[in-house]
Amino acid sequence: MTTKPASMTSVTRTIRITxxxxxxxxxxxxxxxxxxxxxxxxxxxxxxxxxAEVFASDNTYLATGHWAPGSIAVRIFSFSRCTPDxxxxxxxxxxxxxxxxxxxxxxxxxxxxxxxVHGEGDGLPGLVIDLYGNxxxxxxxxxxxxxxxxxxxxLLPEVTGGLVHSVYDKSEGTLPFMAKLxxxxxxxxxxxxxxxxxxSENGFRFRxxxxxxxxxxxxIDQRDSRSLLRxxxxxxxxxxxxxxxGGFSVYAMSNAALVxxxxxxxxxxxxxxxxxYLNFGSDPRHRSFATDAFSFLSSMESEYDLIILDPPAxxxxxNALNQALQGYRRLNALAxxxxxxxxxxxxxxxxQVVSRDDFRRSVxxxxxxxxxxxxxxHQTGQPPDHPVSIYHPESEYLKGLMLYVE
Ligand code: SAH
Numbered sequence: 001m002t003t004k005p006a007s008m009t010s011v012t013r014t015i016r017i018t019x020x021x022x023x024x025x026x027x028x029x030x031x032x033x034x035x036x037x038x039x040x041x042x043x044x045x046x047x048x049x050x051x052a053e054v055f056a057s058d059n060t061y062l063a064t065g066h067w068a069p070g071s072i073a074v075r076i077f078s079f080s081r082c083t084p085d086x087x088x089x090x091x092x093x094x095x096x097x098x099x100x101x102x103x104x105x106x107x108x109x110x111x112x113x114x115x116x117v118h119g120e121g122d123g124l125p126g127l128v129i130d131l132y133g134n135x136x137x138x139x140x141x142x143x144x145x146x147x148x149x150x151x152x153x154x155l156l157p158e159v160t161g162g163l164v165h166s167v168y169d170k171s172e173g174t175l176p177f178m179a180k181l182x183x184x185x186x187x188x189x190x191x192x193x194x195x196x197x198x199x200s201e202n203g204f205r206f207r208x209x210x211x212x213x214x215x216x217x218x219x220i221d222q223r224d225s226r227s228l229l230r231x232x233x234x235x236x237x238x239x240x241x242x243x244x245x246g247g248f249s250v251y252a253m254s255n256a257a258l259v260x261x262x263x264x265x266x267x268x269x270x271x272x273x274x275x276x277y278l279n280f281g282s283d284p285r286h287r288s289f290a291t292d293a294f295s296f297l298s299s300m301e302s303e304y305d306l307i308i309l310d311p312p313a314x315x316x317x318x319n320a321l322n323q324a325l326q327g328y329r330r331l332n333a334l335a336x337x338x339x340x341x342x343x344x345x346x347x348x349x350x351x352q353v354v355s356r357d358d359f360r361r362s363v364x365x366x367x368x369x370x371x372x373x374x375x376x377x378h379q380t381g382q383p384p385d386h387p388v389s390i391y392h393p394e395s396e397y398l399k400g401l402m403l404y405v406e
Contacts (some may be wrong), residue, residue: 003328007023008258014051016043017074024056027063027076030391032125034065034074042067048179049143051084066082066126066144069177075125075142086151090279093152095123101288103384106160112197113208113220114385116160121387121395125150128174131217132208133200134165135192137216139174146181153189166190168210171269185211198278202227204250205278207271208240214268219247222310224383225346225400226251232306232344232402239333241293242311246272248346249286250279252306259286260304266290297334305343307335312399313351321353325362334373336405342389352397359399373406 019027023038029049034054046052052067052074064084065076082088096117100106105114111168116136126142129152136156140146153167167189168332175183195211201223210217226248233256243261245268252259253276261272269288276286289296309331315324332347339345349359356379367374380400382388387395 006350013047014053015046017052017054017067018039018059019054019056019062021057024062026151027054027056027079030079032065032076032120032123032388032389032392033072034076035065036069036071036073037377039073042073044162048176049147051144062108066142068142068144068176070216073253075120075144077124086155089148089152090155090159091340092122092124093117093155096124097159099387100385105385106163110203110224111201113201113206113218113223116156116385118386119395120392121389123389124200128216130218130220131160132197132210133163133215134163135194135197135210136160136164136167137210138169138171138188138349139216140169140171141174141176143175143179143181146175146179146183147201150188156189159202166192166194170210170216184358201247202251206247206250206275207278208245209271212267213219213271214244219244219310221350221382221386221398222247222348225348225380228378228380228402229308229346230254232346236344237340238306239300239305240308240310241297241311243272243288244268244310246275246288248308248310249288250275253280253283253286254289256285256306261286261288262291262293262296264290264292291305294331294334297331297338299371300336300338302340304338305340307339307343307345309335309345310350311348314349315351315353318353321358324351324354325358328359328362329366329369330361333369336370337374339372339405343405345374345405347399347403348398348400350398354399356396360401363403364403367405375404375406376401377404378402 018041020040034397054062063076065074084124110132112241127145128139130137169182169188170185172185193283203317208217230251233252238252238256240261243263249259249261263269267291272288314327382398
């Protein structure tokens with residue numbers, strides 16, 4: 001169990017931020033971030049995670065959010081005056097739940113792994129909550145949400161109509177290092193001792209390990225692309241690069257001739273094998289390889305007619321953008337060169353700083369360099385439980401292209 005930080009007492013405190021003249025425009029357009037350069041003054045001695053009320057230079061109220069000392073000074077959760085107490089967050093979480101009911105995600109009989117809160121996309125910047133059956137896995141990306149994580153956890157049973165029984169806090173790797181909060185992962189509600197479970201996604205079964213797995217344990221955000229993939233696997237030889245625990249592989253196994261999963265993590269490929277087994281038993285059509293994707297692609301024969309490329313984010317910051325774009329070009333060129341004629345490439349970028357246009361350009365340049373004729377079958381994005389706020393285009397982080405390669 002985590003110890004309460006020294007700054008816990010400051011949580012109920014509200015500080016006042018005044019913006020420089022003219023810097024209120026982006027807030028008026030509902031963009032949820034205030035960059036430190038826009039701030040003229042901060043009242044008192046703020047502590048990371050404090051609630052901040054933001055005012056324009058003429059002292060009109062603009063918004064309320066959580067303060068942090070980094071380049072993003074305030075992450076806004078309300079554009080109207082509010083008291084951010086239990087009732088306030090209950091309503092925000094209820095909104096997130098109702099949205100997912102409208103989108104047909106909550107309560108689907110064949111899918112019990114879905115995202116209840118997607119940060120900025122749900123007007124709660126800094127908070128992510130994924131549901132795996134009755135267990136919610138919470139990740140606080142800000143001190144502000146980390147301080148109130150137990151309150152948030154306590155609201156989840158009611159907000160989800162009794163679905164959530166337990167809440168696992170997995171904020172160790174997501175909180176800002178400089179905040180010195182000393183988080184430790186563990187249950188903050190209804191500890192059931194489980195470190196994972198088997199979930200259903202569109203009727204397929206997957207082992208999810210939220211304790212040791214990446215992110216909250218599973219890449220829920222690829223659900224719709226996995227479904228789309230299934231339509232194109234019939235009789236094909238499929239190569240699932242950066243396969244993690246075999247999400248795409250399991251769908252492909254429905255009707256593919258052969259499925260190979262590649263990931264540099266041996267733990268991931270072992271779980272991929274287990275997931276294929278859970279759904280198809282011992283099936284010689286599947287094999288996995290714990291190895292580097294680039295060397296696998298460079299040395300393999302042209303034996304695949306469908307290749308999936310779903311690498312981790314190549315750029316976490318703007319200054320790494322050019323290098324990331326080069327990475328996408330190189331990776332896609334390697335795959336495009338080797339796909340059998342008439343084959344398909346399903347390629348993704350999950351880097352937030354790489355725009356859809358940037359990504360398309362990288363892939364198109366890679367295609368042109370290989371001299372292959374390529375057509376776009378589909379352009380994909382995030383599923384509805386990872387909503388994109390139209391006021392925060394940066395929340396559109398996941399971009400996919402399914403290409404037909406002559
Ligand atoms: N497609 C997956 C998610 C992929 S996440 C799904 O649907 O679940 C990215 C994966 O890339 C991680 O599992 C990580 O271990 C793997 N990875 C990172 N660098 C790699 C490399 N150089 N070669 C192979 N795999 C790599």
